[in-house]
Amino acid sequence: MKMRFLLLFSRQGKLRLQKWFTPLVERERKKVVRDMTLMVLGRPPRSCNFLHWKDLKVVYKRYASLYFCCGLDDKDNELLALEVLHRYVELLDKYFGNVCELDIIFNFEKAYFILDEFLMGGEVQETSKVTVAKSIEASDMLQETMEEYMSKPAF
């Protein structure tokens, strides 16, 4: 299931996370973000979660105040994409404990690290929640350990 991009934005259209799985220049990225935000935020309340945009399928889901929006290939399974988005939210929730938008704002780099343990190149990398959580935990530990070990004072 080749995802092209994954975006998180708030109800006011503020971007909280952007992950790109295809090479796009800055200008093109901005355009995509703008289009997605407009389209998704403009949807009537009880519509289905799927859209068509250019030659892509767009799948989006709202979790509290955040919209999770991803772009898929035309042949991909939209229902599974919903499951992927849900799994990511679950991973965030496990890590932050009752995750909310503020967590993502103040710890955006963590959100990226978690994402990078779950997806790679637009495909799912690990299907076990436990394994992803363990990897993140171990990496965080490594940060601390290495810091202590390597960060000798300058003088």
Place this chain on the structure above:
Amino acid sequence: MSFLDAGIEFAFSFDQLYDRLQSMPAPIRLRELIRTIRTARTQAEEREMIQKECAAIRSSFREEDHTYRCRNVAKLLYMHMLGYPAHFGQLECLKLIASQKFTDKRIGYLGAMLLLDERQDVHLLMTNCIKNDLNHSTQYVQGLALCTLGCMGSAEMCRDLAGEVEKLLKTSNSYLRKKAALCAVHVIRKVPELMEMFLPATKNLLSEKNHGVLHTSVVLLTEMCERSPDMLAHFRKNEKLVPQLVRILKNLIMSGYSPEHDVSGISDPFLQVRILRLLRILGRNDDDSSEAMNDILAQVATNTETSKNVGNAILYETVLTIMDIKSESGLRVLAINILGRFLLNNDKNIRYVALTSLLKTVQTDHNAVQRHRSTIVDCLKDLDVSIKRRAMELSFALVNGNNIRGMMKELLHFLDSCDPEFKADCASGIFLAAEKYAPSKRWHIDTIMRVLTTAGSYVRDDCVPNLIQLITNSVEIHSYTVQRLYKALLDDISQQPLVQVSSWCIGEYGDLLVSGQCEEEEPIQVTEDEVLDVLEGLLASNLSSPVTRGYALTAVMKLSTRFSSVNRIKKVVSVYGSSIDVELQQRAVEYNALFKKYDHMRSALLERMPIMEKTATNGPTEMVQTNGEAEPSGLESKHPPSITQPASQANDLLDLLGGNDVAPVIQTTPAAKPASAGGELLDLLGDLSLSGDPAPQVPVSQPSFLLDGVSSQPLFNDVAAGIPPMTAYNKNGLKIEFTFERSNTNPNIAIITIHASNHTETEMTNFVFQAAVPKTFQLQLLSPSSNVIPALNQGAVTQVIKILNPQKHQLRMRIKLTYTHKGSPLQDLAEVNSFPPQSWQ
């Protein structure tokens, strides 16, 4: 407090001491910055804060401060997400990647993925770092490198590092193996030639127990099979992939609850779906593979829980697979029934997905989909726009001769109430369906009228000529049609297509309208004056477009031969002779001339339109040249209905020359008559055709062709001194001679005048001459002088043919002659080959 902060805090406390010895304060922490920026109340305030911080960061970068580089880049990434430029941090990311600290690397790689893209040369500098990190002793560092390479590696980077990835693909460390597999997928996508290199490593991938490795391996195998038919064949036969996949899938379904991979009672749905997808590719067009997977597909289809989205995701993939492989019919019916059940699901997403899939399968499994027709039609009433659209497309696909009446009721109802964005497509769809399956002419006309009155302004422009042609051909209900259209006009003159069709009909059949007779329904009593009032109203109204006014004026003119109030009509026509609208003015002037100078031709010119043949392939988009002009020399044919109608039905000689049972209906009257040198005609002349050009020719636009030679100047220029005439045909007393001239205005045009003479004792009446030329030529036939050839050579019928020959090919022609002689109709075909060279060189 987060770990990032902990690490930085630690460094900070020493740095506080260090800084007291320096003058620079330590850069503020990331969270602090985020907090500060969020307090900004206006955009301007935010911009100010950001600019200040960026300045500080920039100087920090300039000082090569490696202690805080990580913190600064992290802040820069935050500001970048808010939309501010951050390109000056690109090199810093590279420095962070090269650092030994894990924190640095983590932020560095993140920054690289966000700020760099493969179109900049800077990113190539990463290659060496990534290479080193791929061989790092810590797996998490290796993981970072694989992740970055797998997300944004350019083709060159992939080429350089493919070997490292391949090595990692063979490691026993499942954490690295799964990442290496996806990295390999990216490498293959970027550099397909490298696919071969990963083949040996795939040997035992599927015997892994680890789900992460299994999943990514299936993705890798899918990618390879999709890209290379050789690989696909290899995996089918040599590796026996299908049985392995079937086994894994079976285990997933049958095994008990596994908390690690469970989602709402289903074991690892992500892996199940990927396996189903790979099975689809393996089973496509391959009987053996398809057979091997039949059972497991049936099992998944029947046993999967459908109460939650996750189960339906798996069912959806299963259905797609069943429809794509060579499955047995029982399985296919099962699949369609699953889709049918989806249609009844409360969840909108499921309904949408069902409609999309049914649309894909409706061609191949039409009958099975028909069974769900009523549910599909119900979806037309859904509130969701995406669902409505899909339902509409599917409904049109399901219309056939049996259900046309019922379906049309629903579709017309939909047309009434749907959003404007649908109306144009819906109207076109209805017209198409009605044309194909109309149970009766009257029903057809009624349907069209309904569409025109409810969605008239959304109807496409090409519908008007189509409808006119349809109406013309429905001879028995002309009075019914014109009556209904007249009544519609009385109600509403704002919808242009409706008004145009109505005006045309009134012009043609006005006599039926006032006659007070109608077959199908109660006739209305209309006087000539009332009709003319309506038409004049159209001419004067602001709602009418210029095209509509043209229709109306022409209709008025036509009524001059059908009504008795000719004086009134003359007045109307002369008034518009000074109209500001040039188009209208020209028409009026020409019609005036018709009254004054050519009154003897008027009735013939304005008589009823003949039935028009329409071929299935040629729609209104094909342009065809008309035969002759509606009015004699000096006037151009200006009846858009009559011109576009010939265009719309390509009254091609093929039907007639091909010896169809359909008797040729077209007479060579001076009225506008289509006789084309269109595409099909030339198919007949396959052996005559000189160029191998299969594409239908694009005729020269009429006006310029007509103007060539048709102007106030003499028609022909006698440049052609010296082209000898020839006898084209001489049989049964009918002799046809060709004389030639070359046009002065266009060297590619040859002008042939035919002289048809009759040396029998009885005259030949209803004489029609038709001609066809090979594809590289274009032909125009002007009006004949008459269609009666007097006996005993007492006069000849002449007719002018203009031939455009841009490629200077040798001229050849096939002619068809129809005439009545001694009471019996005769026709003959002949080929004319021996044209003098000067006529075409």
